[in-house]
Amino acid sequence: MVFTGRMLKRLRLLSGMKQSHVAELLQVTQATISRWEAGLLTPSENQTAALECLFEKVPPSADAALRRLVEMSTAKVHLICDYSHRLLAASPSRRAEWRRELLGLPMLRYASDEIQEAERSLTDLGWYDGQTASLLVDTGPNRRDDVPIVAGRVLWERIPLADGAMGRLVTTLT
Template structure:
C-alpha cells in the first residue's frame, strides 16, 4: 500500500502519534517525517513497509482499545513506551495529578530516585528478555511541582504494542 503525504499525516493524527514518535520508531528524524507528510520527500521501500506495519488497521484497533481502557480508567494509571518512556495514554485521575498535558512527552526526566534505581535493575531482572513482565516499584517522591510523584508503590506491567515496541502500564497501588 502507498500512503500519500496527506494520508500519512491523517493516519498519524487519527492515532494521536506525534511526528517525533513516528521518527523514533522508524529510525529517522522528525524533519524526515515532516517532509514525507508534505510530499517533499518519499519514504524508501523499507520505510514504506515500516509505515504500513505501524498504521495497519487490525493492530491499531488493539492499541486503540488499550488506550481507551487507560483513558477511561478510574485508577491512577498511565501507559508509556517501555523504550523511550514517552507517555502514550493516562487516566483522568493521573492527568489531574499533573499540572500540564504530557501526551508524547518522555517521562523519565520526572522519575524519582526510587524509579531511577528500579529502572537501572530491569536488565538484570530479565525485563527486556520477557522473563519478568510485572514488577512492584517503590517510587519515593520526585519533588517536582508540575509532574509530582509521591512516595508509594506502583505496578509496572510490560505489554506488547502493535508497532513491535513494548509498552509499560504504570498503576499506582493502594
C-alpha cells in the same frame, strides 16, 4: 535521562536509523555509537541531551483500543512506551495529578530516585528478555510541582502494543 546501551539501540531501531546516521547527527563516529550500545562507553551530558532531542521524534504507539481503556480507567494508571518512556495514555485521575500536558513526552525526566534505580535494574531482572513481565516499585517523592510523584508503590506491567513495540502500564497501588 540515563541511556542504557540496550535502550539506545531500541530507540535507534524504532526510529529506523542506522548507527552511522545517528553518529553523523551527533558528530561522533559510528564506533562511538556502537560502544554506547554495547555499554562500553557512556554518552557525555551534552551527548545525552542531543540523544533526547533526537529520539523525541519516535512516534507513540497507535494502539487505540488500549489507549481508550487506559483513558477510561478509574485507577491512577498511565501507559508509556517501554523503550522511549513517552506517555501514550493516562487515566483522568492520573492526569489530574499533573499540572501540564504530557501526552507524547518522555516521562523518565520526572522520575524519583527510586524509579530511576528500578529502571537501571531492568536488564538484570530480565525485563527486556521477557523473563519478568511485572514489577512492584516502591517510590519516594520526586519533589516536583508540575508532575508530582508521592511516596507509594506502583506496579509496572510490560505489554506488547499493536505496532510491535512494548508498552509499560504503570498503576499506582498505594
